[in-house]
Amino acid sequence: MSGGVFDSASIDKSIAEKEKLTEADGFWDDHEAAEKVMSQIRKLKSRVEPWRKLLSEMDDLDAMYELAEESGEQSEEAEVQQMYDAAKASFEKLNILNLLSGEVDQNDAYLTVHAGAGGTEACDWVYMLSRMYLRWAERHGYKTEIMDELEAEGGLKSITIQVSGDFVYGYLKGEGGIHRLVRISPFDANARRHTSFASVYVYPVLDDTIEVDIRPEDLRVDTYRAGGKGGQHVNKTDSAVRFTHLPTGIVVACQTERSQIMNRQSCMNMLKARLYEYYREQKEKENSKFAAEKKDISFGSQIRSYVFCPYTMVKDHRTKYSVGNIQGVMDGDLDDFMNSWLVAKWKGLPMDGASDDDDEV
Numbered sequence: 001m002s003g004g005v006f007d008s009a010s011i012d013k014s015i016a017e018k019e020k021l022t023e024a025d026g027f028w029d030d031h032e033a034a035e036k037v038m039s040q041i042r043k044l045k046s047r048v049e050p051w052r053k054l055l056s057e058m059d060d061l062d063a064m065y066e067l068a069e070e071s072g073e074q075s076e077e078a079e080v081q082q083m084y085d086a087a088k089a090s091f092e093k094l095n096i097l098n099l100l101s102g103e104v105d106q107n108d109a110y111l112t113v114h115a116g117a118g119g120t121e122a123c124d125w126v127y128m129l130s131r132m133y134l135r136w137a138e139r140h141g142y143k144t145e146i147m148d149e150l151e152a153e154g155g156l157k158s159i160t161i162q163v164s165g166d167f168v169y170g171y172l173k174g175e176g177g178i179h180r181l182v183r184i185s186p187f188d189a190n191a192r193r194h195t196s197f198a199s200v201y202v203y204p205v206l207d208d209t210i211e212v213d214i215r216p217e218d219l220r221v222d223t224y225r226a227g228g229k230g231g232q233h234v235n236k237t238d239s240a241v242r243f244t245h246l247p248t249g250i251v252v253a254c255q256t257e258r259s260q261i262m263n264r265q266s267c268m269n270m271l272k273a274r275l276y277e278y279y280r281e282q283k284e285k286e287n288s289k290f291a292a293e294k295k296d297i298s299f300g301s302q303i304r305s306y307v308f309c310p311y312t313m314v315k316d317h318r319t320k321y322s323v324g325n326i327q328g329v330m331d332g333d334l335d336d337f338m339n340s341w342l343v344a345k346w347k348g349l350p351m352d353g354a355s356d357d358d359d360e361v
Helices: 008-022 031-071 074-097 120-139 168-175 260-284 288-294 326-330 335-347
Strands: 109-115 143-152 155-164 177-184 193-204 219-224 240-245 250-254 302-307 313-316
Touching: 008 031, 031 074, 074 335, 109 120, 109 168, 109 260, 120 143, 120 155, 120 168, 120 177, 120 193, 120 326, 143 250, 155 168, 155 250, 168 193, 168 335, 193 260, 240 260, 250 260, 302 326, 313 326, 313 335
Parallel strands: 177 302
Antiparallel strands: 109 155, 109 193, 143 155, 177 193, 219 240, 240 250, 302 313
16 A cells, blocks of 8 residues: 555654654643644544555455355355455545545535526526535535525526535535536426536635635625525625635625624635635646636536436536436436546546537537
C-alpha cells in the first residue's frame, strides 16, 4: 500500500507525529486546537485502517478457499463466493476513496444550482436537480441544509445547499457545470419537446486551517427582507444578507437563518469557500469551474444530458458514461457518474464537455 496516490508509510508517519503532540503537557488547554489535531488523526486513520481491514479479510478468504477446495462442500463454495463478492465491493469503494486525496476533498460542500435558458422549464429543472442531489445525500447519510433559495414560477430560479459528511466535496466536485434536460414539457398545452438548462457550482466548506483573506473595502453588503417560508418574522425584518466581492464579482446570499448576524456568518463562510476555489483555479491555470460560471447556460456547453423523450438516457459528455435508468438517477443514483469522472480525471483523460458528436443526445 505505497506509492501512487496512496502512501501508507507517509500517512503512518503523519499519524505518529500528531499522536505525539497529544502526549504533550497542556495539549487540551486549547480545546479548539486540540480538537483539530484529533480530527486530523481520525481522518488520516480513516485512509489506512479500511485497507488493513480489507487485507485481513483477504487472508481469511485465502484460508477459506483452501478449506473449501479440500472439502469440496458446495455450501463452503457458496460462502467463499460471498466473501469474495464482499471483498471486491470493498476494494472498489476504497479504490475510489483513494482518489480523493486533495487538500479539501474530505470537507463538506456548498452546492448551488442556477436556472439557465428555458424559462419556466428551467426553473422546474433547477427544482428537479436540487431534489436529485438531496436524494443522493440522503442515500449516503449526509446532512443537508438549504442556505438560500429563490422561488420562481414553475420551480426555483436558484438554490444553495450545504451538504455535510465525509468526503462530500471530493465526490461532488465533478458535478460542477451545465446540466441539460430534454423532455415533453408539462407546461406546454401542445405537449411539445423542450430543452432546458441549469448550472451547478460546487465549492468546499473551509475550516480554520485554510486562510482566505477578504478585505472589508472589497466587500459590498446588502440586506433585504427574506422571502418564501419562515413565518411572519422573515417579512418584518431585513434579515436576509447578500455579499458581493467586488474584485471577482462573486455573489453569495443567505436568508434561511432568523437573524441577520447568523446570515452574515453563513454568507462569509460561503464567500470564503467560493474565493478559495477561484484562487486555486487561478493558481493552477485550470479555471474550469469559474470559466463554466461565465459560460452561457445553454446548448453546447453542457457536461451532462438527461433525456426523457424520445428515449430515456443520462449521458455524461466528459466521460461518455451513460445509463438508461433516468428515474434512478433523478432519485439520487449518481455514484457511477461521480466515480467515472474521478477515474477519468486521475488518468488525465480529456474532459471538455459536450462536442459535436453528442448533438443527438
